[in-house]
Amino acid sequence: xxxxxxxxxxxxxxxxxxxxxxxxxxxxxxxxxxxxxxxxxxxxxxxxxxxxxxxxxxxxxxxxxxxxxxxxxxxxxxxxxxxxxxxxxxxxxxxxxxxxxxxxxxxxxxxxxxxxxxxxxxxxxxxxxxxxxxxxxxxxxxxxxxxxxxxxxxxxxxxxxxxxxxxxxxxxxxxxxxxxxxxxxxxxxxxxxxxxxxxxxxxxxxxxxxxxxxxxxxxxxxxxxxxxxxxxxxxxxxxxxxxxxxxxxxxxxxxxxxxxxxxxxxxxxxxxxxxxxxxxxxxxxxxxxxxxxxxxxxxxxxxxxxx
Amino acid sequence: xxxxxxxxxxxxxxxxxxxxxxxxxxxxxxxxxxxxxxxxxxxxxxxxxxxxxxxxxxxxxxxxxxxxxxxxxxxxxxxxxxxxxxxxxxxxxxxxxxxxxxxxxxxxxxxxxxxxxxxxxxxxxxxxxxxxxxxxxxxxxxxxxxxxxxxxxxxxxxxxxxxxxxxxxxxxxxxxxxxxxxxxxxxxxxxxxxxxxxxxxxxxxxxxxxxxxxxxxxxxxxxxxxxxxxxxxxxxxxxxxxxxxxxxxxxxxxxxxxxxxxxxxxxxxxxxxxxxxxxxxxxxxxxxxxxxxxxxxxxxxxxxxxx
Numbered sequence: 001x002x003x004x005x006x007x008x009x010x011x012x013x014x015x016x017x018x019x020x021x022x023x024x025x026x027x028x029x030x031x032x033x034x035x036x037x038x039x040x041x042x043x044x045x046x047x048x049x050x051x052x053x054x055x056x057x058x059x060x061x062x063x064x065x066x067x068x069x070x071x072x073x074x075x076x077x078x079x080x081x082x083x084x085x086x087x088x089x090x091x092x093x094x095x096x097x098x099x100x101x102x103x104x105x106x107x108x109x110x111x112x113x114x115x116x117x118x119x120x121x122x123x124x125x126x127x128x129x130x131x132x133x134x135x136x137x138x139x140x141x142x143x144x145x146x147x148x149x150x151x152x153x154x155x156x157x158x159x160x161x162x163x164x165x166x167x168x169x170x171x172x173x174x175x176x177x178x179x180x181x182x183x184x185x186x187x188x189x190x191x192x193x194x195x196x197x198x199x200x201x202x203x204x205x206x207x208x209x210x211x212x213x214x215x216x217x218x219x220x221x222x223x224x225x226x227x228x229x230x231x232x233x234x235x236x237x238x239x240x241x242x243x244x245x246x247x248x249x250x251x252x253x254x255x256x257x258x259x260x261x262x263x264x265x266x267x268x269x270x271x272x273x274x275x276x277x278x279x280x281x282x283x284x285x286x287x288x289x290x291x292x293x294x295x296x297x298x299x300x301x302x303x304x305x306x307x
Numbered sequence: 308x309x310x311x312x313x314x315x316x317x318x319x320x321x322x323x324x325x326x327x328x329x330x331x332x333x334x335x336x337x338x339x340x341x342x343x344x345x346x347x348x349x350x351x352x353x354x355x356x357x358x359x360x361x362x363x364x365x366x367x368x369x370x371x372x373x374x375x376x377x378x379x380x381x382x383x384x385x386x387x388x389x390x391x392x393x394x395x396x397x398x399x400x401x402x403x404x405x406x407x408x409x410x411x412x413x414x415x416x417x418x419x420x421x422x423x424x425x426x427x428x429x430x431x432x433x434x435x436x437x438x439x440x441x442x443x444x445x446x447x448x449x450x451x452x453x454x455x456x457x458x459x460x461x462x463x464x465x466x467x468x469x470x471x472x473x474x475x476x477x478x479x480x481x482x483x484x485x486x487x488x489x490x491x492x493x494x495x496x497x498x499x500x501x502x503x504x505x506x507x508x509x510x511x512x513x514x515x516x517x518x519x520x521x522x523x524x525x526x527x528x529x530x531x532x533x534x535x536x537x538x539x540x541x542x543x544x545x546x547x548x549x550x551x552x553x554x555x556x557x558x559x560x561x562x563x564x565x566x567x568x569x570x571x572x573x574x575x576x577x578x579x580x581x582x583x584x585x586x587x588x589x590x591x592x593x594x595x596x597x598x599x600x601x602x603x604x605x606x607x608x609x610x611x612x613x614x
Contacts, residue, residue: 183529
């Protein structure tokens, strides 16, 4: 199935306790499309400035990502600067420069209007709605969002949620969106706003998947070398939705496995700065990591306790 | 196998966003022994004051807990008062009154010296060492600890760790003890201090088990009705170690399943105040919850991605 992502392409400057990256390639659409490209055909809608390196476009093309919807505009590319402390769970934003992203309005190439699936990365919900107005009848639409839009654009966000099949959202933002501390109730509350499925991203604790009324859980892999969590959430979503598109099915049983695939892809992402560790993955490497996840949560059946 | 627990028996006054309990029965040894009693023979060493209700001793006896080591002393029982916010992950201690627990020195009945397994609940590491001096040659010893002892009694705690087979410890305290933010490295660091196995308690995120060089993970069950997390960690340890004693084996494969049993028991504990929800569990109810855990992390094998 064809999959369209609309989001940001950026330069990220990141400092973690383990090192520093200056103006490394980043942005939600960049992580998402790279990750999803291992599983399905991806088209990317975003905007870049005239400073964005041609070599990165060649990289995306080499991964089969369709770039018809990637507009180059005069000016500078979106820049984000952030910093992580030792627990790596939360980024502190030091600087954001929207640059060409400031006037971004998604303009879908005609070929994209009949796309099978859409991922609305974490951008202004008004822009997410603009995307939905331009696609004809996608089989599956998923969205992400963040505290900034929950607080500032609640109405537009609720409109988006009423139109999507799945929300992929951070744990704390799920609580905020639903106004509910209990995670099960928060997820049910978000499902009541529209999406059939809600996937909760929990950083180093993995992801909870509420698919219709089934609940499943995928752990994050306990790695000795977590280096930089930037992009892990979008890499997760790319693996999750890319794999669903590969299977051509969006039922609870598919979501269970897809959530693990998302965690597998995110586990590679955090092992290096920027996209470095997900640029060239072998299917055997992905499969081996998947098996490690299976081992991690494997335990035998329970004996009869009545003796 | 016979299992001995040394820890506290207390009155807990707890406030959560869902209600309030005044002077409810609590204490590490109380939660641990109740939980472990579903799986093995438990002896309890602790101290209570003259205000501790006889009915609770009858309850323990009805669960088969041996009370030879439970000393009643003149004075008041240990009291703890705490409060939880909406996320329920961390208790704020409002008041601690040691009372008779202040001069507690574990004095093991002669019968207990040949016990098979020992759990040193979270008490002063000097007292934990006193217990170890009194047992002859247990097959398995596990301990818990907390920030207070890591900061204030580091040497004694390291001595304890050098003598135990397993540490069962909270995530943040594992990081503090090992001086290492990365959880895998922290666990490996604690293993280097002595214990073969390290089990990391992660509250609502479950537990990570480092058994020799194997890693496994048990999620916490996503419940709609988390009421009071007090005692969940000791209830977890009781299920974990009680089940290991039932199996009579302490190898990595046993630990995997035992960690899940620990999470199963903790998932009941949090559904009500105090011990209420673990007083009378049916083996069928335990088994059903265990199956829910299995379902939660179940996902099928991965297809060939090379198409």
